[in-house]
Amino acid sequence: MRPPFASPLLRDAVLVAGIAGVLAFPFVGLLLTTQGTAPTLSARFPEFAGAVVLIFFGRLGISAARRGHILFPIVLGVVMATVGAFSLLFETTGMAADSAAPWHAFVPGTFLATVASAGGVAIAVVAGRNHLLRDSVPVARKPLPMKQLLLWTGVALAGVAIVLPLLPAVDRRLIDVATLVLTYVMLGWGLNIVVGLAGLLDLGYVAFYAVGAYSYALLSVTFGWSFWVCLPLAGALAALFGILLGFPVLRLRGDYLAIVTLGFGEMIRIILLNWYDFTNGPDGISNIGRPSFFGFQFAAKPAEGTESFHTLFGIAYDPVHRLIFLYYLILALALLTNAFTLRIRRLPVGRAWEALREDEIACRSLGVNPRNTKLSAFAIGAMFAGFAGSFFATRQGFVSPESFTFIESAILVAIVVLGGMGSQIGVAVAAIILVGLPEYFRELQEYRMLAFGMGMVLIMLWRPGGLLTHREPTIRTRSQPASA
Amino acid sequence: MGHGDGRAHFYVMDYFAQQFINGISLGAIYGLIAIGYTMVYGIIGMINFAHGEIYMIGAFIALMVVVAFGIGEGGLVIVALLSALLVSMALTSLYGWVLERVAYRPLRGSQRLAALISAIGMSIALQNYVQLTQGARVKTLPPIIQGGFEFQFGDTDFIVRLSTLQIMIVLVTIALMAVFALLIARTALGRAQRACQQDQSMAALLGVNVDRTISLTFVMGAALASVAGLMVTLYYGVIDFFVGFIAGIKAFTAAVLGGIGSIPGAMLGGLLIGFTEAMWSGYFSIEYKDVATFSILVIVLIFLPTGILGTPEVEKV
Incomplete structure (x- = not known):
């Protein structure tokens, strides 16, 4: 049974984006430069807003996918990836350099666009995999013969x-x-x-x-x-x-x-x-x-x-x-x-x-x-x-x-x-x-x-134990079973 | 030197006095950072390797607030500094809280090294985050608190300077120390912290919210580190994304020197480290001052493994 999709997800995403916004504001939203000896502060609000919006949708997509929702995270992921890809295109083709263009303020930097497209794809893939695995019965896997492998x-x-x-x-x-x-x-x-x-x-x-x-x-x-x-x-x-x-x-x-x-x-x-x-x-x-x-x-x-x-x-x-x-x-x-x-x-x-x-x-x-x-x-x-x-x-x-x-x-x-x-x-x-x-x-x-x-x-x-957790003593006495 | 033989003695004393003053102010700053290390180590037994970065973040936020107020406009300075202190403490505490929540809490109960590696990763990530968003060049702040006292002992022409800022640093540190000592000794939170330090599962059984207590420990450590950040910004007038690394190591040295887990010990260790550094820079070579600090760490750990004020740890089978 799928859990109902409703406000807890939204509330969680708002909370995470809010905290991230507060944390990121001084570093992403402001820029400290030194002119001569005098430090000056300038604002970078478009980037900041872009980052917060990205975190909001990213968190929403991730938690929805984790909870077993399928359609919503896939759509969200595809939209995110498309927006990210288009922004990247704008950046690289130099269209964004035309600062008079109306969309200029909405095109985030290359970094944000890359993260958006990659994150969007990841969310869609995770949700799609959940969909495919939905009806499969979990099979008890045989433990792999680690040593041989x-x-x-x-x-x-x-x-x-x-x-x-x-x-x-x-x-x-x-x-x-x-x-x-x-x-x-x-x-x-x-x-x-x-x-x-x-x-x-x-x-x-x-x-x-x-x-x-x-x-x-x-x-x-x-x-x-x-x-x-x-x-x-x-x-x-x-x-x-x-x-x-x-x-x-x-x-x-x-x-x-x-x-x-x-x-x-x-x-x-x-x-x-x-x-x-x-x-x-x-x-x-x-x-x-x-x-x-x-x-x-x-x-x-x-x-x-x-x-x-x-x-x-x-x-x-x-x-x-x-x-x-x-x-x-x-x-x-x-x-x-x-x-x-x-x-x-x-x-x-x-x-x-x-x-x-x-x-x-x-x-x-x-x-x-x-x-x-x-x-x-x-x-x-x-x-x-x-x-x-x-x-x-x-x-x-x-x-x-x-x-x-x-x-x-x-x-x-x-x-x-x-x-x-x-x-x-x-x-x-x-x-x-x-x-x-x-x-x-x-x-x-x-x-x-x-x-x-x-x-x-x-x-x-x-993987808190490392990629290949393998901490068996090299030597065993014969009376011990090998897979203790 | 231009002194007669008889005067050289006074000159030596004056020079020593000057280095002493510098050492105390530096030591107060190290001590404030060291408290964060010592509290976290005391309660969960890990080196919070990213604590130096928390201090660096505190320094950046404080500098931004000071700059936002506009520097050097009369009475505004006090308001600017107070706001910088409060804003920086609030935001840096939030950083400390999120750090624990994201990178350390999920690893509690895993092998010891996992948390340390996570901490080193966070330290690298935070350094580069600040470098990326704010640039690699140093940020400067012209001195905004000027004035002070000048002393002249005997008939030498060497003037010992004690600046208002140095007095301020020491006073703020003493005040914060007093508040924290009271907090630990008298409040419910302090009791909970001491209980968690001794036995987490027992504390949990008796109704102490262990997660919350650990979170608050990180918050407190980060708040103190941010104060140190503000003071360093004012004192040296130069910061960059890398200041947290070496200051963090020195503060950790201070915490170990004083006896890890002990808050007065952290302060004492900080003073000793600041003092050594000032004396070494003053009398030997400034290039090797970090070597001196590390040598002290090694010597203390060999001859006094629990630090000056630490309690010996008994290892049981």
Whole structure:
């Protein structure tokens, strides 16, 4: 039976639009500018009114669709989408620029129009789906064999990743984005050891990434050492930093640890920014050595006495070779991280991490040394960040403190938590969603971070346990049933 | 310096006095923000990561009201400031309420990290919302409260300044602290808050409306943060969409330093942080003042994990 459609919906929509209107008025309805030294305030009422009307109809449509109404939300959604699409058309064809036209005052900005059309479509689709599902009897679904499914998804993802650069439809841009995503996948897997396995919330992981990047940058620029020599050194230095920073603070409890690590992350960034003699301050370090294919440069004209990659294989020079090489380099590093994690989870130290995450007091009474165990997780996590950091430095050829802000740490923690805390595939999927997708919305640059933040909140509300909630102990004793 | 050896001593004292005054006013502002962190952490045990953004929003609204009144027109200044205070408190409280309602309440009872991630997401979203709608450039306000006292100790030519604004900041902070201390100690709402802090399910069984109490905690924290926002706008005369981040971290440090969950502790922690920052900037280097703050946080947490006025937490099996 359908609930009667009447005033509660309307009242709710008015209330929501009213609150949103009050909240948005100072920021959307007014604009603060500075002319000379004097601040001035100007009004932007059309945008404000447009936003409030949009929120009203959006809320009305969403709650009607949720309550099982069909015709009304579909009509509303279609109307919203049409109005939004027409406004977009006006905007893009420049008709709106004709300010004398009578409709000028009613055409909202591009952002509102986009939200209106997308929201309208979403409401109509949800209501339509309700209509289709109306008469179907809910079928009891068989629980999916999660472990197998995850395994095959992982194998499929790895397979796609390996053949990706060889596919014909793939261009430079996609390889670039994929390399970026893989960097975050690797960092996510590294952080997963700390957060997911050992249960230590680290909000300053970017510090170790920065240590790795600067180690390689400085060693390469000062001594001219090659990437392959510096890579282990960068990892070792980052791990050393992990131990130094972790030693005093790892006995702190969850949230305190989070804020202290955040503090460390900021401290490293401030030091990089201000220690001008050593790090070149805000100008950063440029001309960092590019990676070579085991000594063979990626250059059209190699230096005297060396051979280049393309002459080695007898193929024509193509700058994309370097990109593909970088892609495979980070893929190998990421897979190494993954293999390491999967193996170490079965070793005593890995089991101790997971046990410590679940119950520290019990662990202590069973003779696990919490400090050393946590420290090992912290150091190993830091080491992988160091590897990723030196890859970042060699890929960019330039490092500056700009790249190591808190937002990077926040993105990484979000990737691990959204991935489901401890799930390796979850981390990869979350990295694709959080880092890969936004790259394709570069045109909406300004709205990107807004959408990113709201996306974090919405995904958390939708799935508080992460995308792939999977928190089973890696090892079980035989007497226990497997699906406890 | 142009002083004789005998005078250098006075110069040192004067300089110290000046940094002391600056530190107290800065600390009062941090303390007001820190109360929001400490109350929320005390009652639901989460770091409200978006609290710094709430403070930034408070500062923006306050600046808008002041500008709407037109600056520097005699007696209007008092009216403008009072309206800015009230409007900003009201709207910012509404932001705090909606924040809890939308982003935190549905996640109560989920894993701890879920709420923290949601809070970080909200912090990023609010920052970018303000950047998008108001632009990334800094907003300035010429000084509208001028005057003050000047002291000269001994026969040095170093003048210690104590501005009217600094006195105002400290007085307003003390007044608000007194009101809040009374609110927590004497009213039904305060009792409900203390009950929820100790045991939420027991409080609910005894008829305390837990949801409402938590909402009001957020509202109170946001209102205090908005006052801090107004005062920072007047004090520094410059704000932008990013001011909430670093101020938020420092205020959280203050809350931890003072003992999280304790309101006098938050104020004390705020003063200590403001003080350290002023002294560090005055005597060492202004670039590393944030490093000094974080170092204090680390040192306190290692040697005094429950903060100065906090109660030790016993972990049970």
